[in-house]
Each structure stands twice: as C-alpha cells, then as structure tokens.
Amino acid sequence: MASMPGTLAFDEYGRPFIIIRDEEKQKRLTGVNALKSHIMAARSIANTLKTSLGPKGLDKMMVSSDGDVTVTNDGATILKQMDVDHEIAKLMVQLSQSQDDEIGDGTTGVVVLAGALLEQAEQLLDKGIHPIRIADGFELAAACAVRHLEKISDSFPVDVNNLEPLIQTAMTTLGSKIVNKCHRQMAEIAVNAVMTVADMEKRDVNFELIKVEGKVGGRLEDTVLVKGVVVDKDFSHPQMPKVLRDVKIAILTCPFEPPKPKTKHKLDVTSVEDYRALREYEQEKFDEMVKQVKDAGATLAICQWGFDDEANHLLLQRQLPAVRWVGGPEIELIAIATGGRIVPRFEELSPDKLGFAGLVRELSFGTTKDHMLVIEECKNSRAVTIFIRGGNKMIIEEAKRSIHDALCVVRNLVVDNRIVYGGAAAEISCAIAISEEADKISSLEQYAFRAFSDALESIPLALAENSGLSPIHTLTEVKARQVKEGNPALGIDCMLKGTCDMKEQHVIETLHSKKQQIVLATQLVKMILKIDDIRSPNDSMGF
Known part of the structure; x- marks a missing residue:
C-alpha cells in the first residue's frame, strides 16, 4: 500500500472512495472563492491588453524562449505569445483567437470588454446575487445591445467603381498599427487586393488567392500590390x-x-x-x-x-x-x-x-x-500578392499582421455592408440604450443590465486614457451629447482633430465585428461564471 496515493474505503452503501494522505493540507477553491480567482486571472489579462487599445495604444514587446523579439499591439498576437498557465487566462487567449479567426479585427477590444464584464460581475457577486442570475442578465443585455447596434447601423456602399469609403474603413483598422505612417497607401493596397479577388455576385472573398510576401530591405513605402x-x-x-x-x-x-x-x-x-x-x-x-x-x-x-x-x-x-x-x-x-x-x-x-x-x-x-x-x-488575374518591404524582420511581420486585419475588414464589408462608427461611439450608444432598458426591468436582472452598461463604458474610458485625455470627463461629455443630440456617431476624439463626430472623421467599423465582440465576450463571461471548481486530470480527489 506504500506506493498508493491513499487508502480505499467503502461507505454504508458499499461505494468505494479514496482517503487521501495529507488531505487536510490540500487546498481547493470552490464556490464564490473559485469564481473570484477566475475573475482575477481574466482581469489581469484584460488589464495587460487595455493599454494597447486604440490609435494611440502602446505596443508590447514579447521575447520568446529562443530570443526572438516580437513588437506588436495586435491583441491576438500578444495573447498567443504570452506564457499563460491559468486555465481561465487560457480561455481569454482563445477568445481573442476566435475573434481573429472570425473577424480579423477587434481582438484587443473583445478581451478588454470581457475583463470589464467580469469586473462588474465580481461587484454583483459581493452584493450576494447568484452567478447564474448575473450570467442570464448579461445574456439578455447582450441581445439588447445587438438589437440596438442593428438600429444605429448605416448601410455602406460597396462599389467597385468607388473604393473611397472602403479605403476609409481600412484606414480606421490600420490607425493603431505600426504602418500608419503610410496609412493611406496600405489601406488602398488592402482594398484593391480584396476587390480584385472578390466575387461580387456571391458576396464572397477567397483569401487563398491573396498571398502576403515580405522581404527585408527598403522602406514600408516600397510595399506594392502585384497582380x-x-x-x-x-x-x-x-x-x-x-x-x-x-x-x-x-x-x-x-x-x-x-x-x-x-x-x-x-x-x-x-x-x-x-x-x-x-x-x-x-x-x-x-x-x-x-x-x-x-x-x-x-x-x-x-x-x-x-x-x-x-x-x-x-x-x-x-x-x-x-x-x-x-x-x-x-x-x-x-x-x-x-x-x-x-x-x-x-x-x-x-x-x-x-x-x-x-x-x-x-x-x-x-x-x-x-x-x-x-x-x-x-x-x-484574380490571384494577387501583397509584397511588403521593411527595415527589419520585426517590422515586416507586424506589417503582415496589420494588412491581414485590413483585408479581413474589407472582406467583412463585402459580405455584410453595414457599419457602425468607431471611437467607441457604438459602445457609448449601446451603454445608454441598455441603461434605459434596465429602468423597465423589475426583476433582479436589472442589476446585470446596469453592470453590462458600465462594462461597455470601459472601452471609451480606455481609449480616452490611452490618448492622453481625462477619461471620466471626456466620457461624461460625449455621453451627455449623445443623449441630448441623439447622435450615435459621437465618440472619443483620439486623434485630437477637434470633433467628436466619427462620421466626419471617417472612423468606421463593421457591424459584424462589433456584434461579434459583444456576443463572444458575453458567452465567455457566462461560461466563466458557471465554473465554480476546476478539476485537473491528475486531481487526487477519487470520487
């Protein structure tokens, strides 16, 4: 018996269970304590990424075990290269990856939103609200946000003869990237590449026909599209x-x-x-x-x-x-x-x-x-290659990631041509709508609705903070103007152009991307709130 981890015993019904040695020394988190541990792990990941949000977001430098250096502010890439041990933190990595696979853009925003939702959930747990009621309330609020997004969305002209609106959208995506010094050129390359291979009748784009090649040397401005x-x-x-x-x-x-x-x-x-x-x-x-x-x-x-x-x-x-x-x-x-x-x-x-x-x-x-x-x-002629030049391998790799994001956004517009306005204008508008909806609810879910509304506001707060503005003052001002003027295109003026109207600034995001962010973040938070215990395969509990 010396080699066994514990002793086998039987209860009054003859069912076996294992008595573990040193069981009193073993710690295990269950219930609310487990939930708080999960929330803390997820929030630490979200806080790491929060500073990379928006056009003035900061880059992260990752050094791999063999000394390779990557500098990027692409959420999916940062999380992919982070050495994460905690199981819930790994779920956050997968969340960002699924946003990248499906949409290609908004990989940082989706993690920041999930972190904010979990932060709000923690406060509701402290008030004694059951996690299932919180999760259900969040799901109802997300459905309300998606409905509101469809209401405030604008239709967008995808016309082969007029590519300017598409170029403006691609420029919004590239605004926070390292390639923004040749901002317009990169956006035009991405739009021309997608429109060359797009099947406008089926509203489909085959990415297999777009190849992205890079060669060290030259400048970013030397990047060309080869038909x-x-x-x-x-x-x-x-x-x-x-x-x-x-x-x-x-x-x-x-x-x-x-x-x-x-x-x-x-x-x-x-x-x-x-x-x-x-x-x-x-x-x-x-x-x-x-x-x-x-x-x-x-x-x-x-x-x-x-x-x-x-x-x-x-x-x-x-x-x-x-x-x-x-x-x-x-x-x-x-x-x-x-x-x-x-x-x-x-x-x-x-x-x-x-x-x-x-x-x-x-x-x-x-x-x-x-x-x-x-x-x-x-x-x-529908097979094209984007040929990127840059000073070193790191710049070229980041340029490839940036171009991929822009290609995905233009592809999404070809598939579904509805848009909302960026600069967190859509999030602020949804937060106002959900807060108004909460006033009509008499059940416990109203707390979850208000929490969801507060979580959505974390995106404009982070954008304002990263742009060097006073976060609370800026958000309050934009929110008040949205309510007063009924204009859902008012957002955070990150580039300090003197106007909060994102329609004037041409800061555009796809409706599909924004909906996906809210839905994916809510689904993950709901999943985390339902986990009150983690059992690993090598767990010594023998039940």
Missing part, C-alpha cells in the same frame, strides 16, 4: 534571361533526374566502360526530359524539386529557363494564376496543361543580391 504571384526564388542558372514575355509555363512536381531503381538491388560500377555507359544513360534521360518539356511548347519550367548542375547546364543550352525548389503552396498559386495544370510526370506533359503569363521577371534587391520572381499578366 500576379511573387515567388522567393530566382532562375536556376545566372545566365538565363531575367525578363520573359508571353510565357508558357510547365508546372512540374517531378524532379529532373534519371529514374532510380525501385528495388533494394544496388548498381555496382566496376569499370570505366560501365561508368561511361551510366553517364550516357543519364545524359540521354536528361535530354529526353528537356525535349518533352520543349515539345509541349513550354518556354519556362517551374519545378517543385531540384536538379543537379548537369541538368541545369542542359536547360541553359536548350534555352529553357527554369526555376527549382518552388514550395507546394506557391506551385498551387502559380497554377491558379496562370491557368496551368500541375504535372506529376514528364510523359503527361501536353500543350493544354501549360499555364500562361504575359510577363515573368526577376527582381534583385540592393546590395544584398537577393532575388525574387514576379509572374504577372496572368490568365486568371
């Missing part, structure tokens, strides 16, 4: 031409090498004659492969695998430019863009399987001698 594919490779031989026009492309997933014996037998070369015969056989095979590609009418071979110097030299002699070691995703994108077929064997190559591109050129960068291939004027 085609950019591949981080160069021509296999330095003497091959750097610019090709009206190119017929053979896309191969078979290597330029002689077939190997598929059996376990090995080939012994014992004499010079044998070696010469083998060399001639190899040369003959290479010749045959190159001839098959040329006969199909190809003027460029793109190969997923490598080929040795002999094959490379032969390709140069036969005047067939080639690119080797092109990765799987790039191969697929090239096939989509050029209208070609991916060919797994040389024998299957035929003229109808070739892709077409109007221009293939090799770019070289400054003193680093880096090369990249650009495939443009393709058959399917």
